[in-house]
Amino acid sequence: MRPTAYLATVRHVRTTPLRHDFTYRTSTWVVPLDGTDPNHELHWWQRAFVRFRASDHLGDSGSWRDNIVGFVGTYGLDASSWRIVALSGAATAGYAFDPLTLYWCTEPTGEPAAVIAEVRNTYGERHAYLVQPDERAVARAEKRLYVSPFNDVSGSYTMSVPPPDESGFDVRVILHRPGERPFVATWSGARPQSAGERLRLALHTPFAAQVVTVRIRLQGIRLWARRLPIQPRPEQPEELR
Template identity: 30%
Template structure:
């Protein structure tokens, strides 16, 4: 992403591949935004895009972070500090889906948190399920690492056809000209699920936004419908159903 730009667009392909006990694979097109959270006024100056109000595309501060409409920076800095990252925080970028015609759903949003010198310190993985619940997995970044990696025990319910006795392995390439996100979900020593997103940088312009809407006009609704459609197919194939547990008491893992 151009460091002078307040936002960028990443047309992408999302892929899910389940290995067992019911095997399936599907992929679909999406587009994500990468926004500088300190420059939301500039992002909202695009005639097709608004912050905290209706438009063809929009971002609402209550959809992410503290989810109370407050500024994102204070929330992110507090989360990092309370989890052992005490460095002065510089640029923070949020990678997420926008709302489209007022409707939004983000299964996974990523916060790229840099220090004052521009070095990537941590990635906050914000996971949301279809029940309106959310949880954050925090990945500190090793010095000079080209890829952000981390292993986290699964503590948050996402799918009724995936159990909670699992762990995630994250592999995240910080967005530049491309975005690459890979997540492996293991049950014991067996790889149960692979999820990925790969996309190419496009400038945040009216033309690019219009092309994305023309190609995927109701993308966020499509994502929600696909989640339920795939769940139905797994159920019809005899997939084991897991009841939803209570969400974790801690908001960060």
């Protein structure tokens, strides 16, 4: 299998202490991590714009897959034989920023083994959550990383993370806090079918990482202008820097 591009939609809905809702389109990749270099599997015309780099994700080695296997090993699990599929952005024009990367890990028998949610903020920090979704592909985790200057580190996530398939993907992350309405982020995508959809995907791909970063900062400016209080940023957790 080669890396496959999907035309994706990202939406964030904040309801407290003020209403803020935005949606944007982008390109997202489903990348099999089978031990080969995914860049070698790109079409020749994609290589001019897109790169997949282990250094843009968790771990220290030059192998994206080995880094995931090593991370899982810190939980006492042997992932060496697992099939691992990533849902991620890519480095475009030499720059990468992936607010969320998901990894679906499957046993050789086909049984689900785990899902990893790797979260990155605009301060260069990241944290990875290893979760065990239930039969509805829903998992829960306590929030550990300061993601937004307008949200502190309290609360917990509910993640709906069904694995991607040929038709697309549909991910939902909900942040819960006592006494507050949830903050909801959705990330969905589909393989382009029409000529118009293929054109939109092609237009989104070359500078997708740069555009994502600009959009995040512009939304931050809008919230700041509306006087949403900024929350102090704590020191990054020790588990993963």
